[in-house]
Amino acid sequence: MNRVEGRVKVAGLATYAAEYPVEGVTYAYPVQSRIAKGRIRRIDVRDALAMPGVLAVLSSEDPPRLGPAAEGELALFQSREVAYRGQFVAAAVADTYENARAAADAIVVEYEQDIHDVALRADHPNLYQPETVNPGFPSDTVKGDVEAGLNAAETVIDVTYTTPVLHNNPMEPHAALALWDGEGRLLVYDTTQGTSSSRDLLAQTLGVSSEQVRVVSRHVGGGFGSKGTSRPQAVLAALAARAVGRPVKIVLTRQQMFDVTGYRTPTIQRLRLGADADGRLTALEHVAYEQSSTLVEFAEQTTTPTRVMYATPALRTAHRLVRLDVATPSWMRAPGECPGMYALESAMDELAYAAGIDPIELRVRNEPETEPDSGLPFSSRNLVACLREGARRFGWDRRDPEPGRRQEGEWLVGTGVAASTYPARRSPSKAVVTMREGDFLVQVAAADIGTGARTALAGIAAGVLRVAPDRVHVELGDSDLPDAPLAGGSMGTASWGSAIVRACEHLKVNGTVGRADTTEEVARDAELARHAFGAQFAEVRVNSVTGEVRVSRLLGVFAAGHILDAELARSQFIGGMTMGMGMALMEETYTDEEFGGFLRRDLAQYHVPACADVERIEAVWLDEEDDDLNPMGSKGIGEIGIVGTAAAVGNAVHHAIGRRVRDLPITPAKILRARF
């Protein structure tokens, strides 16, 4: 089935957060800190307030009232301390966007500047072991004796990879439109991946009850994690609207998005692998060094996929964090798995070459019986089948493993492979299904951030009700609907779908209305290792003169439970793979060590893949039957597509040029560096 909201999207009628027609709307524009650490001495707003159309200025000179639980970057204008360059320190509100922006420029902020520290280093003296890593995993795990395993190994590799600061960059900027009514109730049209959680966080930040807040987010122009938690724009719109007594709209600029909407932490990852003469691992150690802000601890779970992937008698994983004068990192598509699998799967390729074993064969030989770290049985695991099917489709058996052999004119050609994995989870959700004039209305506070949730959920309900999907109407994106978890962690469809199935079952016995709350059902889920797996294959062409890398072919083979909708699934997979290609070759935000904050804060400098970069991307899947997941038998597919892509591309670059580039992104300068 085509996307049910396809027509309104191509017609330009779909309403994103900043696009609701509201009478008497006004505009807020933020002022950002110019220093990375210190405190605000004084804010002079006199000139700004005298400008045409200006209604108010918000700042810590007169801190707006927030709730006692307001914290981190949402506690706007409460403190005079500056935690990072780019932090919001004031805002102007005016009758037009142009007036608000000009007034913000006229606000004068004086600082007392301290010496900042913004550079992540693996030898930073303030590195520490966090208690847990996102979203609650232990920071460190140890099983067996790594040193003994390495000593006993026939082949040992000890390699370090780095990944840069990466920005989600959804096409729709973070935006909010806030309206208070006469009874003190707040309506916010926000860009969010979850209206229930956004409502609760907003209420907590503002110090009002959740019943007083409604968040509406019917269409979201991409999020990739950056809209998973409330961002300052929603709080700012609410505060500004309260201050001026009129609706307030705020749309962050692309540059502001780089500063205040989260990013993927840079990582430094050291891997030590040992293998016996047959290529069987004797030890595997993965340590990640990462950053967070001084405001909030966010520890990306970078080494957690290594706890899932390969059989080994000795396994150690660890995370070390340093709190710097930087913005707080956050979720970006497949936090943990994406950077972690880049490093692990690159290291596996290096081990394969060091041991003289085919990279696919090496992975097959290290296939575990149970989840390596926990010892839990897998609900289903078809990594080997994905590798084999991919090898067949890609023509892997015709590959000459010797690097640097294939040349076509100026172009060196190489191929590479990497594995993918992502957890298959679900959370409690509510849903209501109502029969109306022979059609069915499904209501759930789910979000459609481009995943096709409306379409997939309509299909799930139609399957249970045994009606055509076009007789099911899905209402989502509104916190007044039955509470639901956010679209994140690849568990939206599994969570909402479970509730919808139960609500439909209830309707069938109840008559016209079915209600469900899966809290108890989810709590009873057996303890199992539930993960999707995949294999990614890349063919690259590296220009020997310019160092340019072209990805001429990408193939992903995934085993992600029962695929609910082939068209939507393919789009999710190829979309993730496209973003993974960007991570491999071009995406990078620089940290400004001189002044703090970020450099390359726009799309002309932070390169994401463009149409001309994407030549041939294919995604296929092996349908799995797995009764231990949820009523649909599905695994989430929003994130696994980006996992492993960068490693496959990097491994292909090595195969093409005979040299490893271990620092992403693989730019022409790094390709050519060996020559100059």
Added chain:
Amino acid sequence: MDITLKVNGSSHSVHVDPRMSLLDLLRERLGLIGAKKGCDHGQCGACTVLIDGRRANSCLALAVAMDGSEIVTVEGLMEGEELHPLQAAFIEHDAFQCGYCTPGQLCSAVGMLGEQGPSAITGDLREDPGLTPEEIRERMSGNLCRCGAYVNIVSAIAEVAP
């Protein structure tokens, strides 16, 4: 300043702030939300509209400079209730996910199909290269799609291209 311009066939006389972009005029004053603000700097293409028949980034055009211009936005591509063939092809090929870049992609594709001559990758400048997939990819590279729907965008446009 007072200007008069035609948008999707209707004439509008408006008083505009000289700092206002065409994009903000469309979105904030005329209630046409189809053209999207993605970067406001001509770097993403989400705001692409047709200005006097040519595709252009409306965030880079000042509203005051549009006096007398004819603008077509994505809302103007439909004929009554009938979708433009490109709009229908985008749905059929699943050429979008979040949909935010889609209006710009569509206006850009409409503009591109009306353009003559070689592109930056055309080998022989004397020959009409035709809209091969390579030419479509090159000519559509001013419109970013973060969801990564490029493969489907190209197949949708190729279906409609002459």
